[in-house]
Amino acid sequence: MSRIAYVNGRYVPHAQARVHIDDRGYQFGDGIYEVCAVRGGHMIDNGPHLDRLERSLREMAMAMPMSRAALECVMRETIRRNLVRDGIVYLQMTRGVAPRDHAFPKHPKTQIVVTARNAKPHAAAMVEDGVKAIVQPDIRWGRCDIKTISLLPNCIAKQAARVAGAYEAILVDENGVVTEGSSSNAWIVTQDGKLVTRPPSNDILNGITRLEIIRIAKALGLAFEERAFTLDEMRRAREAFVTSASSFAMPVTQLDEAPIANGKPGTLALRLRAAYLAHMDQQAGAA
Secondary structure, eight states: OOOOEETTTEEEEGGGGGTTTTTTTHOOOOEEEEEEEEEEEEEESSHHHHHHHHHHHHHHHHSSSHHHHHHHHHHHHHHHHHSSSSEEEEEEEEEBOOOSSSSSSSSOOOOEEEEEEEEOOOHHHHHHOOOOEEEEEOOOOOOTTBBBBBOOHHHHOOOOOTTTTTTTEEOOOOSBBEESSSSSSSEEOOTOEEEEEESSSSSSSOHHHHHHHHHHHHHTTTTTEEEEOBBHHHHHHHEEEEEEETTTTEEEETTTEESSSSSSSOOOHHHHHHHHHHHHHHHHHHH
């Protein structure tokens, strides 16, 4: 079937979806976005995702184009029209159409696009063997906590990973401290079994999957600490993994050309992944 997109009040064939050439998202990357996982035709953690969306809009001084309830209806309808069972729903908002000028327009009108698509399940080997990551310098701007569409540094890092045959790029600041992945949050398990991930700040995006994994870890009574960790710590870790709406919890077993620990997925990462998938199934079943 033909995919359907929602564009500023209309559902249109995906191939015919259009935005104006003077849209500030196209001209300046002046916009924000969210990606919500879909499981069994239902959105997962959509409440926290929309909380973060509203925060990003506030930080960017942009207005919501519709009520939150109306937006949820649009997202559900886009999922329904595209027959999405397991995949993602993507929404993007920009400051709107205006003559090209770096300063904000006086009377901006927020533009909105919503799409949805099915996604193939992760290959069994990715989970059974883990994935490779490479190290890249973090050259992003100082407000990574805003989920902005200005993602060129992330794209450069992700492309470097693809060229290297890797799943993800782990970003490292000038002090050798891990920030996050190019499109994920980074985690380690220390040699004494403590689960560690960086605390939320302007330096990272506070991932919704990250927050749920923290909740699960606490519910399981796992030793857990939010703190910065170095690249050297990650290389010496007992386990490493990344989390995101599309990765869930993905074991990382190789960093550059060296294995992490024994080069196999760790038991804790796999346990958290299974618990997160159960969380998704529970939400889908309860919807």
